[in-house]
Amino acid sequence: MTIYALSSGPGVSGIAVIRLSGSNTENIIKLLINSELPKPRVATLKKFNKINSSELIDEGILLWFPAPESYTGEDMAEIHVHGSIAVVRSILDQLSKLDDSRLAEPGEFTKLAFQNEKINLLKAESISDLISAETEIQRQQAVNIMSGKSSEKFNFLRGKLLKILSNVEAKIDFPEEDLPDDVIKNIKNNSEKVRKEIEKILDDQKVGERIREGFKIAIIGPANAGKSSLLNYLSNRDVAIVSEIAGTTRDVIEAHLNLDGYPVVISDTAGIRESKDEIEKKGIKLALKRAEDADLNIIVIEPKSVNFTGFLNDLISEKSIIVINKIDLGYKDINQQIEKFNPIFLSIKNETNLEELINIIKDKLKNKFVSSNETLITRERHRQSLEACVQNLINFEKKNSQEDFDKAAEDLRLATRHLGMIVGKVDVEEILESIFNDFCIGK
Numbered sequence: 001m002t003i004y005a006l007s008s009g010p011g012v013s014g015i016a017v018i019r020l021s022g023s024n025t026e027n028i029i030k031l032l033i034n035s036e037l038p039k040p041r042v043a044t045l046k047k048f049n050k051i052n053s054s055e056l057i058d059e060g061i062l063l064w065f066p067a068p069e070s071y072t073g074e075d076m077a078e079i080h081v082h083g084s085i086a087v088v089r090s091i092l093d094q095l096s097k098l099d100d101s102r103l104a105e106p107g108e109f110t111k112l113a114f115q116n117e118k119i120n121l122l123k124a125e126s127i128s129d130l131i132s133a134e135t136e137i138q139r140q141q142a143v144n145i146m147s148g149k150s151s152e153k154f155n156f157l158r159g160k161l162l163k164i165l166s167n168v169e170a171k172i173d174f175p176e177e178d179l180p181d182d183v184i185k186n187i188k189n190n191s192e193k194v195r196k197e198i199e200k201i202l203d204d205q206k207v208g209e210r211i212r213e214g215f216k217i218a219i220i221g222p223a224n225a226g227k228s229s230l231l232n233y234l235s236n237r238d239v240a241i242v243s244e245i246a247g248t249t250r251d252v253i254e255a256h257l258n259l260d261g262y263p264v265v266i267s268d269t270a271g272i273r274e275s276k277d278e279i280e281k282k283g284i285k286l287a288l289k290r291a292e293d294a295d296l297n298i299i300v301i302e303p304k305s306v307n308f309t310g311f312l313n314d315l316i317s318e319k320s321i322i323v324i325n326k327i328d329l330g331y332k333d334i335n336q337q338i339e340k341f342n343p344i345f346l347s348i349k350n351e352t353n354l355e356e357l358i359n360i361i362k363d364k365l366k367n368k369f370v371s372s373n374e375t376l377i378t379r380e381r382h383r384q385s386l387e388a389c390v391q392n393l394i395n396f397e398k399k400n401s402q403e404d405f406d407k408a409a410e411d412l413r414l415a416t417r418h419l420g421m422i423v424g425k426v427d428v429e430e431i432l433e434s435i436f437n438d439f440c441i442g443k
Contacts, residue, residue: 013083073116107436121424223271
């Protein structure tokens with residue numbers, strides 16, 4: 001079966017790239033160009049015709065990559081034509097008429113590359129991250145993972161565990177043979193070293209995930225305090241509806257920002273207040289959940305709602321910034337108790353002190369993105385696998401008697417398996433679909 005897809009993205013463009021991969025690629029291309037294939041990996045000008053017809057579709061560049069020297073490891077070709085909707089549609093229509101070809105699924109080309117051992121799972125994920133990168137720091141992280149440093153580190157640790165496992169299994173296979181005392185001692189010492197190294201990797205403040213997914217900021221506060229206005233100002237566009245009517249925002253509204261190169265996902269939430277409206281109550285519940293999950297909460301209140309003490313006491317923490325909005329209406333009578341929270345006094349309407357707020361947000365961002373370790377973890381699945389590995393190593397280290405060697409070996413096998421799942425060294429079919437479904441079609 002040969003798969004095909006538009007790889008350059010939909011819409012009108014100067015050039016469109018259509019990619020094919022599979023055992024029948026050579027025959028399909030010959031049908032389109034009515035001639036022999038060009039030299040491998042040499043861009044060649046060709047006329048692309050309708051199949052079994054001399055009717056010209058377009059003239060463009062053909063690149064031919066015979067297996068195994070291709071991105072997917074299979075026979076592969078790229079057709080570069082003018083990027084009009086009509087040209088692309090016509091070529092895809094011709095390909096769809098062939099029995100041994102079908103439209104590629106999201107990420108299927110990269111999935112084939114992984115299955116044919118052209119790349120490992122970490123590199124496959126980094127390709128997806130690079131395509132999705134919106135900021136410079138995201139691009140840098142994706143490129144670093146693509147370079148193979150993470151893979152080398154995890155494979156190195158996995159190799160150490162395999163060595164330990166071989167010594168343990170030697171004792172199981174040859175129980176009558178006494179292993180040297182220094183071997184038994186080294187088994188435990190080496191296991192502990194690997195565990196501590198993984199724990200050090202885990203102690204990264206989740207910087208990699210923050211870079212990849214974006215630093216999460218939630219704007220929360222009572223109804224009609226100016227939360228939506230603040231979101232619109234920070235986004236530099238009208239993301240949320242602004243109204244004098246309290247309770248206008250009922251759902252969570254998100255905007256993706258680039259603040260000094262740092263990716264930020266900022267959320268406007270429903271105003272927190274007592275309400276009998278079921279829909280608004282659900283919105284308030286979502287707001288509280290978003291505040292709990294956020295990396296930073298901007299609590300927006302106004303002079304007349306400063307005494308909203310129940311709300312303040314529940315949500316104020318180290319990850320909070322208190323903002324008192326609408327100071328243009330006067331704020332001399334504000335409860336002095338609020339001063340202990342070091343609030344920022346501003347007027348979104350008059351754009352007063354907003355730059356001060358933005359600078360504070362930027363300082364918080366820089367602190368959160370600083371890590372003493374090289375970033376190795378970029379996804380939750382990496383973290384879960386490493387945590388499971390550590391737990392199995394702890395279980396292994398608790399076993400001391402000779403009779404426990406069988407169980408100890410199983411702990412090591414599980415630890416090794418969890419490390420292998422990160423780079424795809426073991427059967428990981430259960431996670432492949434979720435990874436490659438995040439890709440765009442044609443990659």
